[in-house]
Amino acid sequence: MRLRNKPGAMNRIKQFPNLVIQNPEAEKGNWNNKFNNNNPIHIEIGTGRGDFIVGMAKLYPNINFIGIEKYTSVIIDAMEKVIEDNLENVIFLNKDAQKLNDYFEKNEVERVYLNFSDPWPKFRHHKRRLTHKAFIDRYKLILPDDGEIHFKTDNVSLFEFSLQSMSEENLLLQNISLDLHNSDIKDNVMTEYERKFSEKGQRIMRVEAKLR
Amino acid sequence: MRLRNKPGAMNRIKQFPNLVIQNPEAEKGNWNNKFNNNNPIHIEIGTGRGDFIVGMAKLYPNINFIGIEKYTSVIIDAMEKVIEDNLENVIFLNKDAQKLNDYFEKNEVERVYLNFSDPWPKFRHHKRRLTHKAFIDRYKLILPDDGEIHFKTDNVSLFEFSLQSMSEENLLLQNISLDLHNSDIKDNVMTEYERKFSEKGQRIMRVEAKLR
Numbered sequence: 001m002r003l004r005n006k007p008g009a010m011n012r013i014k015q016f017p018n019l020v021i022q023n024p025e026a027e028k029g030n031w032n033n034k035f036n037n038n039n040p041i042h043i044e045i046g047t048g049r050g051d052f053i054v055g056m057a058k059l060y061p062n063i064n065f066i067g068i069e070k071y072t073s074v075i076i077d078a079m080e081k082v083i084e085d086n087l088e089n090v091i092f093l094n095k096d097a098q099k100l101n102d103y104f105e106k107n108e109v110e111r112v113y114l115n116f117s118d119p120w121p122k123f124r125h126h127k128r129r130l131t132h133k134a135f136i137d138r139y140k141l142i143l144p145d146d147g148e149i150h151f152k153t154d155n156v157s158l159f160e161f162s163l164q165s166m167s168e169e170n171l172l173l174q175n176i177s178l179d180l181h182n183s184d185i186k187d188n189v190m191t192e193y194e195r196k197f198s199e200k201g202q203r204i205m206r207v208e209a210k211l212r
Numbered sequence: 213m214r215l216r217n218k219p220g221a222m223n224r225i226k227q228f229p230n231l232v233i234q235n236p237e238a239e240k241g242n243w244n245n246k247f248n249n250n251n252p253i254h255i256e257i258g259t260g261r262g263d264f265i266v267g268m269a270k271l272y273p274n275i276n277f278i279g280i281e282k283y284t285s286v287i288i289d290a291m292e293k294v295i296e297d298n299l300e301n302v303i304f305l306n307k308d309a310q311k312l313n314d315y316f317e318k319n320e321v322e323r324v325y326l327n328f329s330d331p332w333p334k335f336r337h338h339k340r341r342l343t344h345k346a347f348i349d350r351y352k353l354i355l356p357d358d359g360e361i362h363f364k365t366d367n368v369s370l371f372e373f374s375l376q377s378m379s380e381e382n383l384l385l386q387n388i389s390l391d392l393h394n395s396d397i398k399d400n401v402m403t404e405y406e407r408k409f410s411e412k413g414q415r416i417m418r419v420e421a422k423l424r
Binding site: 156159160163164167168170171172173174175176177178179205 | 368371372375376379380382383384385386387388389390391417
């Protein structure tokens with residue numbers, strides 16, 4: 001992702017403490033209070049500029065969405081979209097996913113979305129991939145026993161790696177698509193990257209992996 | 213596959229009763245006797261004209277290969293290749309894979325190869341796909357507890373279906389390649405179809421699925 005420093009971004013974010021949560025450790029086990037309802041919570045790790053989570057939040061008003069994004073200079077754009085659209089079912093964490101288990105407890109998150117995650121092509125960096133088993137183990141600690149991880153990417157190596165990693169972690173692979181935009185899967189909400197890559201004719205791949 | 217009736221094929225095949233086994237039920241549990249050694253047995257279901265199995269038999273002289281092909285008019289070509297090359301580690305069954313469990317017993321086959329199997333595109337025919345769970349259950353009954361199924365195809369729908377079916381059957385998915393001919397997997401022996409499709413620029417996909 002191309003990142004530009006945005007002066008004032010952090011100050012702007014701090015004006016919306018109920019939209020971008022500064023101290024997520026304090027909310028662990030009580031996220032539903034933030035939304036004032038008991039709807040299921042879906043999280044997206046690596047929310048970027050927020051096209052996906054905002055699109056999903058509009059399509060599924062009875063789901064609570066939490067977007068996690070470590071880069072302040074992009075999460076600000078996602079935040080502005082939520083403010084503009086006046087959405088009440090999205091909040092953000094400007095945090096690294098490494099510490100996920102400090103923020104959520106078991107059964108608190110029903111689904112994890114991973115979209116166009118960093119492919120980390122070098123072998124010695126594979127453990128940083130969000131579908132590496134070290135991360136899947138973190139997801140298992142916050143999902144229910146039949147929780148799901150939905151993953152899409154345009155990166156062939158990352159997708160091959162992810163299917164294997166999910167299989168190794170004993171997840172059930174469902175609704176695999178090796179060419180999402182030419183499949184019959186409906187209601188696909190695109191990320192900003194997905195739109196760009198897809199316009200270049202790049203194939204998008206997707207899988208739903210379910211705990212069992 | 214384009215099939216032409218070959219007059220005399222059956223008569224020619226019958227001249228080599230130790231190469232194309234006419235009554236495989238009688239050999240169940242004793243296939244190693246046919247090869248006069250105790251080397252592991254790998255089978256290919258849908259051997260076609262035999263390029264794969266002949267190539268593999270040359271590359272791995274310490275593996276015994278059994279090619280299963282229901283069409284007499286193509287298995288004859290595979291047979292002639294084995295005769296010409298004087299290979300002693302290949303035999304054939306001119307049979308339908310439906311009855312696999314009448315021919316082999318548990319632990320008798322170490323690996324199953326499925327190459328460019330019929331995609332059976334209509335939903336009501338999916339149960340005929342060689343990676344349908346009904347077939348995987350048959351393979352489990354002849355493989356050891358850590359046996360493997362190696363599958364390759366150029367058909368996207370069939371590959372998506374197969375990954376899901378293998379996952380559902382709790383197999384461990386390994387060495388997935390979504391573009392085999394542009395991957396770093398070595399010693400790939402091509403089938404006659406693979407050569408043709410690949411020359412047309414078609415991507416070949418492959419997976420090794422291991423029992424666990």
